[in-house]
Every structure is written in C-alpha cells, then in structure tokens.
Amino acid sequence: MAVDYTVIVVYLAGMLAMGWWGMRRAKSKSEFLVAGRRLGPWMYSGTMAAIVLGGASTIGGVGLGYQYGLSGAWMVFTIGLGLLALSVFFSARIARLKVYTVSEMLDLRYGGRAGVISGVVMWAYTLMLAVTSTIAYATIFDVLFDMNRTLAIILGGSIVVAYSTLGGMWSITLTDMVQFVVKTIGVLLLLLPIAVVKAGGFGEMRAKLPTEYFDPLGIGGETIFTYVLIYTFGMLIGQDIWQRVFTARSDKVARYGGTVAGTYCLVYAIAGAVIGTAAKVMYPKLPSADAAFATIVKDELPMGVRGLVLAAALAAVMSTSSGALIACATVANNDIWSRLRGAAAPEREGHDEVKGNRAFILIMGVAVIVIAIALNDVVEALTVAYNLLVGGLLVPILGGLLWRRGTAPGALAAVAVGGLSVIGLMWGYGILATEPVYYGLLTSLAVYVVVSLATRPTDAAVLAAWRERLAGRDTTEPRAPAAV
Secondary structure, eight states: OOHHHHHHHHHHHHHHHHHHHHHHHHHHHHHHOOOGBBHHHHHHHHHHHHHHHHHHIIHHHHHHHHHHGGGGGGHHHHHHHHHIIIIIHHHHHHHHOOSSSHHHHHHHHHSSSSOOOOOOOHHHHHHHHHHHHHHHHHHHHHHHHHOOOOHHHHHHHHHHHHHHHHHHHHHHHHHHHHHHHHHHIIIIIIIIIHHHTTHHHHHHHHHHSGGGGGTTTOOOHHHHHIIIIIIIHHHOOOOOHHHHTTTBHHHHHHHHHHHHHHHHEEEEEHHHHHHHHHHHHHHHOOOOGGHHHHHOOOHOOTTTTTHHHHHHHHHHHHHHHHHHHHHHHIIIIIIHHHTTTTOOOOOSHHHHHHHHHHHHHHHHHHHHHHHHHOOOOOOHHHHHHHHHIIIIHHHHHHHHHHTTTHHHHHHHHHHHHHHHHOOOOOOOOHHTTTTHHHHHHHHHHHHHHHHHHSOOOHHHHHEEEEHHTTTTTOOOOOOOOOBO
C-alpha cells in the first residue's frame, strides 16, 4: 500500500497548499465568499460539478447500483436534472443579483422582512450537509489506514476547515478543480472500465443478475418522484449551490457552465450505477450496499490506481464538505448573527470583513467536526434538513422569481407554515417517510398564494429595485479581471 499512501498524502498536502495560496488572493469580502464573482466557464463548470457530486453521490451512488442495478442512478441523476434546471432557467437572474445568500435575495424581493427565519432554515440544512460529508471521512480512512473513526473525522475535517478558513471561496474553488479532475480520472476513466471488465463485461453481468437490475425504473416510481422532489428542487434553492452561482463572472457563464456541470452529473450517475452493478456480480453477499465502493477498490484495483480512486472518493467528500461549510458560515454570519446584533450599517469591503467571515468558518468547522464525532448516523437529521429546505423555502424563493404578486407576508407564512407542517407530519408519519415533504410543500404553496392575494401587493419601489437588480443594472461591486 506504500504507493497508495503516497498518492493520498500528496493529494492532502496539495489541498493545504492551495488553501495557503488562496489566502493570498482573498483580500475582500467578495473575494473570500464568492471568489470575486469572476470565474470563467471552465473553472465554474468544474467547481459546480465538484460540489454537487459528494460522498453520497459517489459511495452512495455505487451502493444504490449494487442494491437496485442501473436504476440506482436515479438519485444522482435527479441531482444533475436539478442543476440543469437551475442553470437553464434561473442562474442568469441569480448571478445578476450580486448578493451573497439566498436570504438576501428574499429581502430584496419582498422588502427586507424574510431574512432571519429563512436563514435559520438554510443554516440547519447546510450544517447537516457538512456533518454528513465529514462523517464519510471515517469510511475512507478506515479503508486506507485502518484508522479509528474519531481520528479519521478529525483528520479529514481539519484539512477541509484549514484550507476553507485560509482562503475562503478561492481556496475551495482551486481545490475543487483538482478534486474534479481526480474524480473524473479515478471514477470515470479508471474504476468504471476496470469494474466492468472484472465483472466479465455487460454480457456476463446480464447473465448473472436478475432482469430488474437492468430495468431503468426498477427502483420504483415513488422513489424516483421523491428524489425529484427533494434533490432536483433542492438544487434550485440550496445556499451551497447558489453561492457557486454567485462566483460566475457573467450570467452567460452561470447558464452555460452550469449546463455543462449538470450534464457531467448525468454521466456520473450512470457510471456509479454501473460500477455498483458490477460489484454485485463480483460480491453478491456484501453485508451492506454502501460497502460496495470500498470493497471493489480495495480488492480489485492495482496499487497506485487504488490510491488514485480512493483519492477520488476523498475528493468527492471534501468538495461537498467545504462547499457546505462556507455556505453554513456565510449564512450564520450574514443572515443570522449580523441581523440579531442589529448590524444595519452598509457593508465595508476589506480585511475586517474577511477576518469576520474567516472566524465564522473556523467556528462552524469545529462545530461540524464535534457533531460528526457525536453522531453515528445522520441520515434522519439530513432528511429533516432537506424536508425543511424544500417544504419551507422552495415556494417563497421560486414564487419570488416567477410571481410578481407574491408578498412578504405570503413568503413568511409559507416558510413558517410549510416548515411546521413538515415537522408535524414527520412526527406522525416518521422522519424517513415521503408524505411530510409532499404535504408540506402543498401547504406552503397554498398559504403563499392565499396570503399574498389577501395582502397588499409589494411596494412598487421595492419591485422596481428588484427588477433593476435582476437586469444587472444595480451593482456596487467593482469588476475584477476574469478567471478561466
């Protein structure tokens, strides 16, 4: 394993080096939180694909392929569909707003009264997303070094916290580009063909597995619909995704670069399902479907290649973890802490703001590591976060972008009633049930429409300012040289 260890150590050292380099570029709030809003199409596409394809998409996607066959691709496929929908229909308008958080967008659209409550919901979602990714380090480092779970979480989490705290979005962008390349080589170009060959080819796979393993809808229509509702719609409104949209240097980069990233996700989804299906042929009786990725890597790949593929798994986890961490810290600082302490003064670009946001990343990072150590399984907690995100925030966000008649009381009522409905229904149906998000979303929509129609329309001056921002004609941030 010496060669594999060397590959991993070099990779981790490179992540820290890029964090140090990114620190030298992050000299303002805009540079630190959104990479100066100047990423070009190639860098934007790579980093966007990196953040949405995390440990769940890689290890979990292979596990679903092991369990259901080719239809196991649907979870990651719906993530790709969500990114495509965001890029084609909304990203250009989002990029032109020149804000830092989803809650700031809601304040602009509705007149400054929706920020704190939406910020709390978004903060809970991004926090649990970061925790889930951090826990995944235990699985990967256990395969690599037979390492204690707590030590693995501290090691992996500390590296992510270190480079994220040092350089903010610039460090995360640079590391994500490396992670994107490593994932592409490790999973698509190496693990996929090797797994298929080791399983005897597609003909042998078809001969040894039940026919439902090759049914594109074998996982079930209800499951697919739930994936669409949670992941496709979740891609439209998550702070971690929007914060990447904010990094685009133009609305065209956001649209076309995101479309490329979304298409890449569709390919990645199919690859993971095929790898899992091949693993089912080679190891038909694994104790857990999620063990398929680690087992095939450990037993079937030659040295050096094994290290690169495990580095790809680390890359997948780290990209999501760092993206969720900076999103969590940005929301905590800008949408919750600043409002609660009554900071209504105009923002100042400079070192003080960078230090404040850097401190919040460090604080949130330590909290994420501690929570990850304390929890063995956060599937239920992540489900709660996703249900609250979709059930409480989807309607007011998309309503604000698409429906002029939506009002601040309607938005606040939709967030509150939708969120409480989801919590109550999870109490009745169970946390992992699908009904809470269905009914919570419908309740949020009904309340938003009724209350908006029953209250006075949004002030004309607010709507006029909103239209100016959407058109990209109202920005106070200076333009900076473009990055590729």
